[in-house]
Amino acid sequence: MTELLEMDTYGRVAEPATLVIERKLPGPPSRIWSYLIDADKRKLWLADGVMEAKAGAPFELVWRNEELTDPPGMRPEGFSEEMRMKSxxxxxxxxxxxxxxxxxTGEVCIDLRPEGDEVLMTVTHRRISDRANLLMVGAGWHMHLDILAARLRGKTPEPFWDGWLRLKADYDxxxxR
Known part of the structure; x- marks a missing residue:
């Protein structure tokens, strides 16, 4: 009997200043795509902000991590209720x-590849400034993708901040160094 190996859900440093993290998600690709492009769906797992799906289009990501899970967990010191980033x-x-x-300075590439009934989502985050940011970005993408996977599977995700703090320690x- 062949044993199925579970995918390692942790990101890896693929080259200096580049984090790659993968998730298998229930497809089809068009379903996952809608959670990337549609602000109303994206804000359920990552960040709000209207995005025109056209090269060159500016947009703003608006994180409200405490709205992602109920309860949200205890927000760490140094983080605010909302963060904005122009992209x-x-x-x-x-x-x-x-x-x-x-x-x-940075760049994020999200690739979707169908694999049977699932979709392999690969997030490649390039030009991360230093190790401290690698820890934050790794834990952040990991937790946000865990929330997306839970939402797509109809499950309840763990409290955002509790998971993020646990994952940041794991990435450390x-x-x-």
């Missing part, structure tokens, strides 16, 4: 690939 769409391939800027052990 720009760099590339769009409907149902396959979305690339956008992360602040002025996993990412070399």
């Amino acid at each position: 720009r769409v760099l590339e769009v391939q409907k149902d396959k690939r979305l690339v956008f800027t992360w602040q002025e 052990k996993r990412i070399p």
Whole structure:
């Protein structure tokens, strides 16, 4: 009997300043795509903000992490109820690939690949400034993707901040100093 191995849901440092994290999600790709592009769906797992699915289009991501889960968990010191970030769409391939800027220096590429009834979502976050930000970004993407997976499967995600703090400690052990 062949044993199925579960996917490692932790991100990995693929090259200096680049984090890659993957998730298998219930498909089809068009369903996952709607959770990337549609602000009303994206705010359920990541951040609000109207995005025109067109290369060159500016948009703003608006994080309200305490609205993602009920209860939200205890917000760590140094974080506010809302965070905003201006971005720009760099590339769009409907149902396959979305690339956008992360602040002025970073870049996020989200690729969707069908695998049977599921979709492999690969998030590649490039040009992360330093290890401290790698820990925050790794824990952030991980927790946000856990919430997306739970929502798509009709399950209740763990409290956002509790999960984020746990994951940040995990990434501190996993990412070399």
